[in-house]
Amino acid sequence: MTIYLPTPLRRHAGGAREIEVSGKTVRDIFIGLKDSHPALAEQLWDDSANDLKKYLSVFINDENIRNLQGPDTPVSGKDVISVIPAIAGGSI
């Protein structure tokens, strides 16, 4: 299945807009990223919490996984997973 990355996150995946991944749940996929895309995984996955980082919202198609089973939400081949970070523009 595909992970869609908005532009603020693409720099952690070599500029890619979409990456192909596999796994049975959201958790599988993001833990798998630690091998396939370690720089991206570091930004997205919180090992100590065994969960996605809290500045992200992850959607499977258009449903927020927080309203499903969180990182244990099952995924299937046609799903598009969108990883949306909090953004604030502006200056520091």
Added chain:
Amino acid sequence: MLSDEQIMRYSRHILLPEVGGRGQQKLLAAKVLLIGAGGLGSPVALYLAAAGVGTLGVMDADTVDLSNLQRQVIHATPDIGKLKVESVKETINQINPDVNVIMYPEFATADNVPEILPQYDLVVDGCDNFATRYLMNDAAVIYKKPYVYGSILRFDGQASVFNPPQGPCYRCIFPEAPPPGAVPSCQEAGVLGVLPGLLGLIQATEAVKLILGVGEPLIGRLLIVDGLGMEFLHAKVKRNTKCPVCGDEPTITKLLEENYLQAVCSVGSAEE
């Protein structure tokens, strides 16, 4: 009652069955607080003024800088060095004298927001940093004001309307701000100048809809805009019943400055 001049000025609104004279009077009676007179704030202020929003509070301590002019279209070259709120007031006075612009040449803080926000009907987000956004989100929940959210970075933007308990607040979607280095700021990464125009107009549209009570506001939906692909993703978002500010048992019930320190920013210089 609308004057003859107002009937002419707002004729294109009045012709709309969903607006009419009654709707225009709602706009003229409305009080909108705009946080930030920059990239997002510029189109919001311009279009809400043109629409006849009667009172527009504008909160921004910054002065106009040359690097602003690529996108902050309410300001012009002669305004460089001027307080942004003054520049906004001067421009809006020319566009529409019906609009009373109230200037707040200060940054939003836990001290001033409780004095200011209750006077308004809704708040529009033109924030350029996380701390202010979380502050305003929490304030909007505490003082029960709809919050028209918008944010931008590089080629992307997000928009929504937060009005719990009807839908989520910002913290329901993003419980915490990104750590340093995860997400850059515009100052570091840049932003396409037209992008805040696109998102700001979406916010202005939502504000007008809320005032008029028409259409389907973005409550319960997060609009994600990919400017490069011109793709719009509508994501469903729901209130988190355990949210610390809008949940069933909130722990954030008043604004405390220490909760909104600018600790979480991207790395890099803060100097121009």
